[in-house]
Amino acid sequence: MTTARQHRAPPAAQARGRPAVSGERRRRWWRALDPYVAALAGAVALAALLPATGRAARGAELACGLAVALLFFLYGARLSARETVAGLRHLRLHGLVLACTFVLFPALGAAVTVLVPGALTEHLRAGVLFLCVVPSTVQSSVALTGAARGNVPAAICAGTYSSLVGLVLTPLLAAWLLGAHAALSADGLLRICAQLLAPFLLGQLLRPWIGGFLGRYRRLLAPVDRGSILLVVYTAFSGAVAQGVWSTVTPSALLGLGAVLLVLFAVVLAGVRLGARLLGLDRASGIAAVLCGSQKSLAGGLPMATVLFGPQAGLLVLPLMTYHQLQLVAGALLAARWARAPDNDEPAGEESPPPTRASPEAA
Numbered sequence: 001m002t003t004a005r006q007h008r009a010p011p012a013a014q015a016r017g018r019p020a021v022s023g024e025r026r027r028r029w030w031r032a033l034d035p036y037v038a039a040l041a042g043a044v045a046l047a048a049l050l051p052a053t054g055r056a057a058r059g060a061e062l063a064c065g066l067a068v069a070l071l072f073f074l075y076g077a078r079l080s081a082r083e084t085v086a087g088l089r090h091l092r093l094h095g096l097v098l099a100c101t102f103v104l105f106p107a108l109g110a111a112v113t114v115l116v117p118g119a120l121t122e123h124l125r126a127g128v129l130f131l132c133v134v135p136s137t138v139q140s141s142v143a144l145t146g147a148a149r150g151n152v153p154a155a156i157c158a159g160t161y162s163s164l165v166g167l168v169l170t171p172l173l174a175a176w177l178l179g180a181h182a183a184l185s186a187d188g189l190l191r192i193c194a195q196l197l198a199p200f201l202l203g204q205l206l207r208p209w210i211g212g213f214l215g216r217y218r219r220l221l222a223p224v225d226r227g228s229i230l231l232v233v234y235t236a237f238s239g240a241v242a243q244g245v246w247s248t249v250t251p252s253a254l255l256g257l258g259a260v261l262l263v264l265f266a267v268v269l270a271g272v273r274l275g276a277r278l279l280g281l282d283r284a285s286g287i288a289a290v291l292c293g294s295q296k297s298l299a300g301g302l303p304m305a306t307v308l309f310g311p312q313a314g315l316l317v318l319p320l321m322t323y324h325q326l327q328l329v330a331g332a333l334l335a336a337r338w339a340r341a342p343d344n345d346e347p348a349g350e351e352s353p354p355p356t357r358a359s360p361e362a363a
Contacts, residue, residue, distance in 0.1 A: 036226055037325060043230045044321075047237035047314075057238065064235040067228035068303035069199040074225065076203025077210055079160060090154045092279045093289050097136060097158040100272050100293035102169050105132040106177060108264055119256040121249065123312075126178055127319035128260060130308075133173035134301035134320060135166025140328060141292045148335035150287030158292040163300055167196060170301075174308055195307050225299065232302045233321070240314020249315065261323050265330060268294045287338055291331055298324040
């Protein structure tokens with residue numbers, strides 16, 4: 001009798017345990033969602049329902065310009081020149097990330113406009129091209145590289161170099177690929193210098209005095225970064241709503257955009273992995289290269305878009321915002337998979353649990 005009861009107990013225990021397992025799974029997926037993603041969607045919805053017009057629009061544009069300058073000032077003040085120089089020993093990794101960011105991505109973006117011109121509207125095609133010239137990110141790449149047991153110091157330097165090079169290359173490549181959408185005039189160059197380069201250099205100059213303060217209170221200053229980005233998103237999308245640009249976007253165009261971005265991400269991912277193998281990078285450095293080379297910076301791209309495109313920026317940043325969500329989800333899944341793989345394996349592995357939470361970048 002006792003033996004029979006003991007034999008029947010495990011199935012009952014398993015049945016009682018199923019809801020707990022299911023509930024734990026749901027909680028893990030919920031923790032993987034970042035409130036900032038919802039805040040970005042909320043900023044877009046607010047712009048659609050209550051766009052800034054007239055005097056309010058001019059005030060929002062002025063505040064947006066100041067927010068962009070503040071963002072790049074903080075980027076400069078947080079950047080350690082010593083760590084940047086020390087990271088130069090990973091030249092093959094950094095060269096691969098820069099080549100993927102500013103050569104492979106733009107080439108694929110140009111191919112999209114030639115091979116599938118009917119899949120996207122004119123503004124979305126321009127937005128995909130702009131996405132392809134935006135620099136890589138720092139914070140989310142580093143967080144995902146750490147979660148995947150990759151080379152974190154190399155990921156920090158790779159993202160930093162990409163951001164620095166992007167200050168110069170992104171406007172130039174945007175002007176070359178986008179033509180009339182981002183024609184670089186003398187006035188445009190002055191605006192880029194005034195809103196992006198000058199605050200960044202000022203932050204670098206003041207770093208010896210304020211760097212420690214920013215490091216100690218990094219978490220308290222996080223709302224400044226994110227609030228500035230939300231203001232940029234609201235202002236850009238308000239301009240698009242006021243101009244009636246959204247009337248040209250159909251559900252089929254959005255589906256086409258999603259398909260294009262999925263293919264773009266997959267091709268870049270394969271290209272970076274092939275490059276890492278050809279260059280003979282070790283597993284940890286290969287993980288850093290894949291996660292840095294396939295990522296794009298929302299925090300860096302949005303301010304640049306407002307400077308380059310002005311009122312037209314609203315719809316042109318939609319591909320960047322969509323790709324940002326894609327790279328976070330896919331990057332978290334890949335990081336979880338690689339973290340479970342044996343150290344002697346290449347960056348690939350078995351099915352993994354739902355992703356751990358990865359915050360959007362602040363640089």
